[in-house]
Amino acid sequence: MRPHRMELTNQLVLGYGLHEKMSMHAPRKATEEELRQFHDADYVDFLKRVTPKNAQALTKDWTKFNVGDDCPVFHDVFSFCQQYAGASLAAARKLANESTDIAINWSGGLHHAKKGEASGFCYVNDIVLAILELLRYHPRVLYIDIDIHHGDGVQEAFYLSNRVLTVSFHKYAADFFPGTGNLSEIGSDLGKYFSLNVPLQDGIDDESYISLFKAIMEPTITTFRPSSIVLQCGADSLGCDRLGTFNLSIAAHGECVRFIKSFGLPLLVLGGGGYRQSSVARCWTYETGVLAGVTLPDELPSNNYYQFFAPDYHLHPPLTGQIQNLNTRQSLERIRVTIREKLRYLNGAPSVQMQEIPPDLGGWLADEVRTREEKDEDEEGAEGSENKDPEMGGRGEYFDLEEMTGGRKRTRAF
Ligand SMILES: [Zn+2]
Numbered sequence: 001m002r003p004h005r006m007e008l009t010n011q012l013v014l015g016y017g018l019h020e021k022m023s024m025h026a027p028r029k030a031t032e033e034e035l036r037q038f039h040d041a042d043y044v045d046f047l048k049r050v051t052p053k054n055a056q057a058l059t060k061d062w063t064k065f066n067v068g069d070d071c072p073v074f075h076d077v078f079s080f081c082q083q084y085a086g087a088s089l090a091a092a093r094k095l096a097n098e099s100t101d102i103a104i105n106w107s108g109g110l111h112h113a114k115k116g117e118a119s120g121f122c123y124v125n126d127i128v129l130a131i132l133e134l135l136r137y138h139p140r141v142l143y144i145d146i147d148i149h150h151g152d153g154v155q156e157a158f159y160l161s162n163r164v165l166t167v168s169f170h171k172y173a174a175d176f177f178p179g180t181g182n183l184s185e186i187g188s189d190l191g192k193y194f195s196l197n198v199p200l201q202d203g204i205d206d207e208s209y210i211s212l213f214k215a216i217m218e219p220t221i222t223t224f225r226p227s228s229i230v231l232q233c234g235a236d237s238l239g240c241d242r243l244g245t246f247n248l249s250i251a252a253h254g255e256c257v258r259f260i261k262s263f264g265l266p267l268l269v270l271g272g273g274g275y276r277q278s279s280v281a282r283c284w285t286y287e288t289g290v291l292a293g294v295t296l297p298d299e300l301p302s303n304n305y306y307q308f309f310a311p312d313y314h315l316h317p318p319l320t321g322q323i324q325n326l327n328t329r330q331s332l333e334r335i336r337v338t339i340r341e342k343l344r345y346l347n348g349a350p351s352v353q354m355q356e357i358p359p360d361l362g363g364w365l366a367d368e369v370r371t372r373e374e375k376d377e378d379e380e381g382a383e384g385s386e387n388k389d390p391e392m393g394g395r396g397e398y399f400d401l402e403e404m405t406g407g408r409k410r411t412r413a414f
Pocket of ligand 1: 147
């Protein structure tokens, strides 16, 4: 999870000239108040206060907030969380106000963090925060997770909700972190059947993974009819990962991204795990190309870290075939059939009552915290709206249910 993965990715993205095919932004950090939209106030406060120096004095809190082995305290941990969460929130805002159709934050995707505790090197759950932001404008959000670990933090956050459908493809074994994500975990109460899990065994190969992914995602999307999609692209599901034990190539991992993009819905793409830095950087660069609609040559561009990509210096090094595939044709078919049956219970996409959307937190933030870009977007939004409701400060938007039928989404400003 070293931030150096981002630097390597950045080098390749710039080297291929992909920055010319999209807009790049340096968003502000998430505020404490924004983090508290999901996380407990005492946990946010602990993250803010803890340092490697005072850590000893806070031993009791360590246990309570699960900080320690997998989630070490390091210098500026809070600032680190604010940065990656701030980027996912900014991405969600851009999708919600329709200033972009695809947004990428490779530093996000920390799917294990819980409301009141850290887990698996995830301290703040930027995915949940981003989905909460999207839900203010979008009636239904689909979350897809292709990290090798179960997306437990996101599933748990929306386990009772029918407005967020979570689907996680992961390794499921008794001794494999986090130990959840069985086929039988389907959601509860209103959220029953809105959590889907695809538990896999070691060594799954490109062909089986892609055909299962498409066979599950196509009917999920046509049945649930999401207004937007959040895709967590953890790269520890690639072959040759230091923790992961799948057999996927970068091309197969990217094919999942290409398939989801093909539905043409507002899409937030996030990073996640990935413990072989050179593979992670290659994978996320390739996927940036897929999302930008650019075919990248296999030969890597020269960059400051060229030696990291030895010995082949290619975008698609051989990563597959190292581990025996323990997934049988029958076991995969059983998963596919079981999930297709669960989708029948969805009984069409749930509707959302028309309601006022409260002004977003960003709109209320002190001027010094908000960036010029956010202020400009607010002003543009205010100019573009008719019959502005003065009570809503120009940000009052409502869903018009009639306009949402047929899967078309349109927000209307009053
Ligand atoms: Zn992972």
